[in-house]
Amino acid sequence: MSRFASIILVLGACLAGAAGGARAQEPFPSRPITLVAPFPPGGVADLTARPVAAALERTLKNPVGVVNKTGAAGAVGMQSVATSKPDGYTLLLALSSISIIPEADKLFGRPPAFTVDQFAPIALISADPTILVVRTESPWKTAKEFIEDASKKPGQISYSSSGIYGTLHMAMELLSHAAGIKLRHVPHSGAGPALTALLGGHVDALASGPAVVLPHIKSGKLRALAGWGESRVAALPDVPTFKELGYPGAEFYIWAGVFAPRGTPEPVLARLREGLRAAVADPDFKAAMDKLETPIVFKQGEEFARFFAADAKRLTDGVRTVGKIEEKK
């Protein structure tokens, strides 16, 4: 389609919108919906997006397809949804990086790929607190010992992460800030390599989603010290939270939520919220999330907006605390 034709279409859409807000030209949804996962297949975003799409398809009785638009740590896919037509037919399944990327762009003074304001939050689907793990043969038996030792030897204890400003990095930074300790960061290219580095003894600690490290905790290779959640992880009832231990600032979740471009009409958003609420109650969806050992945490409307705002505040503060790396030395 030529640029001219798209301008005409956009103009047409504006006119139609102006002509009468109540008189929708077609009932929503009446054609296939695209759910964009900004990460490659096999990642958290993709593995959550697919069961969400399948369940939403059943509750809305309308096709919902997942498209992986990957690149630049998710920025490519998020940018494409941010600038797409706000009609409810293009949705985004985002992770917490949606708040981190614009802040990192700001930090480096580059034109942001997108801003958080370009999205309308629809619903939170899942939220999984990270947990702090170390090797079983390491000297730290509890989180308290770990933090005490770290404050005695600043910058000596190392940890791996999924990448600079990535989720696993931010979790650890929030803890460092809350406990007033300094750890040594060794970024890796993804959560898998970060875990490999811990298991191989190349770093001392890792903040990780529970599902990935549970088999290694069960087999006796890793030890969980504490969690970043508001409450304990169901599979690890003996592992305390940092909040219990007196570090309320160390709160962090790996979450997944559905967003639409800002400007999507309220009736459409309402229909989507309703559809998603029914979708998370779908037995097939529950079974799929169970297999991934990811807890479903559903929040919508105001509640999600509050969660999102609080999380974004923690993360943007975290990015600012980390600052630009080379300015530290």
Next chain:
Amino acid sequence: MAETLQNLALGFGVALAPGVLLYAFVGCLVGTLVGVLPGVGPLAGISLLLPATFGLDATRAIVLLAGIYYGAMYGGSTTSILMRIPGEAASVMTCIDGYEMARRGRAGAALAIAAVGSFVAGTLSVVALMLLAPPLANFALRLGPPENFALLLLGLLVLAYMSGGSMLKSLAMAALGLLLGMVGIDPMSGYFRFAYGVVELGDGIGVVPLAVGLFGLAEVLVTAGKATPPLVQQPRLRELLPSRDEWRQSVGPIGRGTLLGFLIGIIPGSAHIIASFVSYAVERRLSHRPEEFGRGAVAGVAGPESANNAATSGAFVPMLALGVPSGPIPAVMLAALMVHGVSPGPLLIQQAPALFWGFIASMYVGNFMLLILNLPLVGLFVNVLRVPYGLLYPAIVVLCVLGVYAVNGSIVDVWIAVAMGVLGWLLRMLQFETAPIVLGAILAPLLEMSFRQSLAMSDGYYGIFVTRPLAATLLAVGVLLLLLGLRASIARGLDWRERLALAEKGDQS
């Protein structure tokens, strides 16, 4: 041993069940197609099919996905040999001697040797995977960033042996490749380097657009620029099979390629493509006629093709034994297991023996299937050479563009491929080899990452590279290689002087 055989019997029971067998076959078939199509490699193929496996059970899903992975390694050689387009990135080395063999009418032989080499390497490395997975995996984990850096440096030094022409020229090309590899997000600080505001460049220049442009599109341009079109070949049936001499020359390279490929494959975070580069360099070094490399040496096809297949099986070692990924493809396969509620980890072999041994057995079956599938296809594929260039070349361009676009659905990638095609054509006109560019571009981000990770681990202390025994050994081997390389270049320098002296004498007489 008896226990292993018993387990294997259990595995074959699973793998030979009609339902599983069917998925192994479909996986191999799709893998071959994915390998044949330029650009679309195993990662893209597996990613595309991953959602389709959600409806299957875990064993079928993993058998299907693994079939695509190693099937692609078989298929990747086809277009490399026939058209000088790497079917997937690991086949870049096969382009060089494979295509030269095809131009001499030995396309059938090259394809057959690639298929048999892949079969031998695939099968032998499954044996190793079966017998040695747990101890090897624990060993592989001990290889951290410093060891990886030493290994990658070794891979780079291998360049000294790669090209047929001037060493200076190939080093210049490698440097260009390293520069291209610097584009993208700085992994340690988050800076965008050389991205010029293009968000897509944040991930750097992809290997696929680079390789397809430099090899496939450049080859089309070079041929189109010739005054007379190349002759259309008429391959005859009896020329399809390798001669006895060609077989003899392939045995050693296949064996060494298998060993090298498997060992490089098990290392987490290494690039499997390095296996084929290193194998090529080793064969050239060991050959009695190194000058034949680049002009259609059989060993230059047999070694790298075996190595990339063995690396595939090697990559499964850390994944199956410990549940940790050794690269992006095993990572996707681990996700596939998690979707089915199988938690991959050190306990997988005990907890899901039917899955583990069924998977192992299906790899034996799959490799056999691929051999049967690919050998008859040799006869079919060489007929591509009969197609007149006026029809074949536009089709190649279309395939290249489609393949590059399909990987990420990114039009930026297509433009990169086009630019690389022009660059490749220019360089070919100026007698530069383009393979070192690909190697440099692949190694640069890995080399940088492991170097800076090592220094982050040691808080900036460079001694970390020599105080760790494995890293130190690898670096020592690298220095040795470099010295050997220098000796060769000094020797060549003498040759050149002698030649010049002879030429001058000739002028006087």
